[in-house]
Amino acid sequence: MRCEVVAVGTELLLGQIVDTNSSWIGEQLALAGIDSHFQTKVGDNADRMEFCIRQALERSDAVICCGGLGPTQDDITRDVIAKIMGVEMVRDDKIAAHIRDIFEGRGRVMPENNLRQADVPAGASTIAQMPGTAPGLVCPIGDKVIYAVPGVPHEMREMMHGTVLDDLRRRGGDASVIRSRVLRTWGYGESAIAETLAERVDALDESGHATIAFQASGIEGIKVRITTKAADDAAAEAIIAAEEALIRELLGDYIFGIDDESMETVVLAMLRERGLSFAAAENLTGGILSSRMTALDPNLEVFRGATIAPHGTNQNAKAMSGEDRAVSAATNARDMIGTDIGIAALAPLEGEEHPPGTVFVAVSLPDRAEARTVALPGVLSRMRSYAVITALDLLRKRLSEDG
């Protein structure tokens, strides 16, 4: 099964928008075991679009056209596909009514132009998922197919996951579904994870039930992806859940979340559930932690503030160990801002002998405090970002121990 991507839009060629959609689609196709050998960007020009789509259809089994489904005169993907199919456009009354409803729901009058979005090439079907006003299309041509999805990333993604990927695999003669789950880990190296899971990976290789893959993703940690192919969603879910349980036994607390969860969302949810607030000493991290937390908690309900000040402002600092200084900074942030918990990340003082990338993180709880010395990347920008996640991770571990 081969599938190409044709991204449509003059703004893509002019560099006004970076084409992240094709990259994302390419990744999803690879995960679904579908080959994609060419990806093309073309402007809003009927002849050139037709040329690209026809060529892609000749050398592959399927084409995903991304973009050009909007309501304006520039948006001609529908028309070009109809021409390639050799059919007329038919107005889909259900879609038309749905688009009207969307506008009314927003208290706005629908410009008549928008009804163009309800025009569908005869013989094409619309994709059930429709988060915006642009319906996606499945357009069969002989034993091949053109999919049309909007250029708005979240709309495109919903349609890809809800319809296109499974449809592609069915057409490839595979009625099964492919599902995956990402277990997010922090604080354990990629090779250490690979070693810990080696037996499990081998066992799966033999059984063929599922696969496990690792992906180092910078400050997003190392992702462990479980992928399985099964008859339907329920069967896939059962296999993934069983595999997840086995991996959790092996990796334990290194796993901080799944799929789209981040360290920030996980820590925030834990604190919210427990009714606890926290503050941070951002001497090293210079506001990065605050900007991330306040984006998720803009009213500072859980994350209540930070202190950002130069190193060594504590006059007794030189007599203290790095970890003690971190505890002192965390406690100070907690007391100054008046929260239940304080966290801190500090670099060594000037003149102290530590390997580059050494960072001290600490958590100060009402009844106790704890610090760790960690080795992070030596480049400042990466060290700072890693220190944010490492400090939050220490807090997460203490919270999860306390239940």
Added chain:
Amino acid sequence: MRCEVVAVGTELLLGQIVDTNSSWIGEQLALAGIDSHFQTKVGDNADRMEFCIRQALERSDAVICCGGLGPTQDDITRDVIAKIMGVEMVRDDKIAAHIRDIFEGRGRVMPENNLRQADVPAGASTIAQMPGTAPGLVCPIGDKVIYAVPGVPHEMREMMHGTVLDDLRRRGGDASVIRSRVLRTWGYGESAIAETLAERVDALDESGHATIAFQASGIEGIKVRITTKAADDAAAEAIIAAEEALIRELLGDYIFGIDDESMETVVLAMLRERGLSFAAAENLTGGILSSRMTALDPNLEVFRGATIAPHGTNQNAKAMSGEDRAVSAATNARDMIGTDIGIAALAPLEGEEHPPGTVFVAVSLPDRAEARTVALPGVLSRMRSYAVITALDLLRKRLSEDG
């Protein structure tokens, strides 16, 4: 003159890397007045690369191949181009020596593989700019041309600006150079700028000396781009300098910098020059300002810290106007952290009647304070980012008035 872009690399198709190079090249081609109708991504596969490059060469006058110039067996762009040219590869001894020098300079032994990078299709010339170990190539084929540039963005950009764009225009029969300068503005709407500069734009339309274009760029402000075509660099520089002077007369203090300067770098440089330090009250901006400033000033030499705390922690707040509260917060940050200057950005208190997006910014100097009420985008994430720049801009204006 038409030029296509072929981006090479299986990792691009798999979505492991987003192809930002093609977008950037597309933008540069547009600025140079060169049409680009198709951009293609293809994997590290000789046959498919050959197909894409040949097709691009058929329908356009020039092709820029980006990527596949590294030292490994995967890197086959050179070989594919030699095949299309119908020539052998020739080792370029100067390039070989240069690559050896680079490795020796880094105290490393050069793997023999790396000499593959010194192999050049016969008849091709190497691009003078060579910031890495991969030489760029200019490969004439009849009256058309293939350029090969590395996939490493900064290497590619240096070669594009140093050689490819001018060469393309010369081949298009235009021996002149195109140069541009961006004047960065903040605080003045796009239509207001367009109106203010309307006469100047008209005058340029008549004289044909240069063009002025506007680009709204979110928190980067509105960019005013002066572009000119001239016989050489010196002539272009003279025209741009004269035009810049005229625009500065019209836009005055709305211009905060040029080209790659940002509000942060400009403010930091002004404070450094004057030996002044500053702190911020990040009640609304939640650490965004700090993370930006500390990235540029990691030792907190000029930006010395911030306070981040929930709104309304000041018990007298309700009796004060928004601007007075902003001044009070800025002064408080200055006094608490012990700096020369404090700045602040605050949102209205709950229950106060202001249009969505209303923000109060203030600067507190040793001898006086000043506040402004501004209307920013109502969505919180954008409001916060805009508030950071607006507060810094108020500081910039006060500093530049004081000389």
